Amino acid sequence: MRSLLRPVAALAVGFTTTTYAFSASTSFCAAAPHVPYISSKTAAAIDVSLMNPSASPAYTLPQLMELAGLTVSTAFHKTYPPSSHVLVFVGPGNNGGDGLVAARHLKLWGYDVTCVVPKLKDAFFEKLRKQAEDCGCEIITKEPREGYASLLTPSTVIIDSVFGFSATGPPRAPYNDIVPFLHSTTAPVMAVDIPSGWSVDSGDVNYTNYAPDSLISLTAPKLGSKGFKGRHWLGGHFVPKRFEAEFGIKVDGVYEGGEIVRELTPGGEGGEDVDGYSVVYVTAPNGDLAQVIASELVKSKTVACVNIIPAVKSVYAWKGNVEVDDEVLMMIKTRKERVGDVEKIVKKLHEYETPEVLVVGVEGGSKEYLKWLGESVDKRK
Ligand SMILES: NC(=O)C1=CN([C@@H]2O[C@H](COP(=O)(O)OP(=O)(O)OC[C@H]3O[C@@H](n4cnc5c(N)ncnc54)[C@H](OP(=O)(O)O)[C@@H]3O)[C@@H](O)[C@H]2O)[C@@H](O)CC1
Ligand SMILES: [K+]
Structure with missing residues (x-):
């Protein structure tokens, strides 16, 4: 029976x-072409797998950050003319490191670059700051008396590399002045990985109305960027093919003809969740x-x-x-x-x-x- x-x-x-x-x-x-969105948890798991010292590919953080920063600067270069003044807000984690590397490349490509670096995590980040400075970037460590708005010129484009996929909760000092400035400025902003102040998984749930002009997503767009309406780039040419199946981030045809970034249509080309x-x-x-x-x-x-x-x-x-x-x-x-x-x-x-x-x-x-x-x-x- x-x-x-x-x-x-x-x-x-x-x-x-x-x-x-x-x-x-x-x-x-x-x-x-299909581009999946990923959660903050998946993004963190991919990061761990990329940098696990005892398992391939065993990337080091400096290696990944160089590639991520080059990716950010490439997307920026494709979006804004070299006559722009670039104002990079550098956060306390790897998102900030991406911004410092991008700043160096952009300066070498002819942009006028200012970096706001209120805090540095460790000696490695100090080295990135020094390298940017050596390449000619102006470095500012605290808010000018006249406020951040005084750093803007008519050609300024801001890079928001304050918070990435690990940020949680309301911004703490010294970013509790920077993030509200980003949310209120009328200057165009390119956000790195996720607009700072948005929830990585749920987007603008705090109704900041922060709407960067463009976004460069690394590895795969984060769930919170699903409603993003501006120009949206994807980069992540450092991820081994086998990760596509392992983490559900298959990106067929994304990087073609030597490109390291690819523009997605607003809302993400094929970007179903x-x-x-x-x-x-x-x-x-x-x-x-x-x-x-x-x-x-x-x-x-x-x-x-x-x-x-x-x-x-x-x-x-x-x-x-x-x-x-x-x-x-x-x-x-x-x-x-x-x-x-x-x-x-x-x-x-x-x-x-x-x-x-x-x-x-x-x-x-x-x-x-x-x-x-x-x-x-x-x-x-
Ligand atoms: N595989 C990839 O795609 C690669 C990704 N890369 C990049 O890495 C980014 C993720 O980097 P990440 O993990 O360091 O996180 P990120 O958000 O930059 O900083 C965390 C820091 O912020 C702090 N903090 C948190 N919340 C806060 C708050 N409310 N207010 C104030 N502080 C707050 C927190 O401090 P803590 O809470 O620990 O005290 C910690 O120090 C990712 O988005 C991408 O841009 C590439 O570089 C490499 C390849
Ligand atoms: K960001």
Whole structure:
């Protein structure tokens, strides 16, 4: 007799079949370039993996910062003419280090550059400051008596390299004067990685109305920049290919023809939030029950689509025996935030006591398909 308790381990055989059916039954292997947004947590994990001294690629911080800073200056050069005066606000972490390296490159490319450096973390940052100074950048360590606005000229473009993906909470001194200045100035700003003062994961949740003119995202755009409306560049030519699958940051075709930055369309070209979608696997004893569950899920706009894959054989351990069952497999596509609702509906309609509900993260997909997916599922109420 078919067991009613369905252990997760029973998925092994079905999973293989599913993988095949997934690509064979749909047509969304589109060639459109896809650029995923990542969370602050993922960004930090990538940083750790890039610089883990005991595992490849074992980059050192100075190596990465040189590449990141060159990336920032390249995006800047593509956006603003060399006749601009550049005012770089340098923060306490690596975002600030990117700004100091970019300042040096921009000066060497002919820009007039001033760096505001109120604090330096350690000897390495002191070296970066010195290198910028040696290349001809003006260095300012505290707010002028007349305020930061007195540093502006009619051609000034600001680089906001105050806070990156590790910043949290309201700005503390000495940045509690700089960040409000950035939020209120009318001078154009290029933000590095994330506009300072925005939440890295949620954007301008504090309603600062800070809207930089341009943004250079490093490695992958951060979730908080999803609503960014200005010119948006992506750089990160230092990330090994294998990280694409590992961290879901596949960026096919992004860096072409020797370029180290690529402009995204406003809001991010193909920049759907892949962190925001899930595939849920549910097995059922027969196609009729699967169809009842699938119809309810789609009708209620809890999910966008359910593929019912027939003739799945599940082989699993059960009470010391090896069981073999004929089942069907539902492959359900939805927003991540609706996975809990999917589980509720499945449990309500299913005849198993413990139906399988296994959630798999989405690593990528075509721009058009992900857009349709998002539009087809109601957001959580
Ligand atoms: N892989 C990549 O893409 C690469 C990325 N790179 C770059 O690194 C950036 C991330 O760097 P990061 O981790 O050093 O973080 P970031 O935000 O610059 O500074 C943290 C500092 O800020 C401070 N702090 C925090 N909150 C604060 C507050 N409210 N008010 C005041 N201070 C506050 C905090 O102090 P603490 O809280 O520790 O006292 C700490 O000292 C990333 O965005 C990118 O630009 C490249 O350089 C390399 C390759
Ligand atoms: K920033």
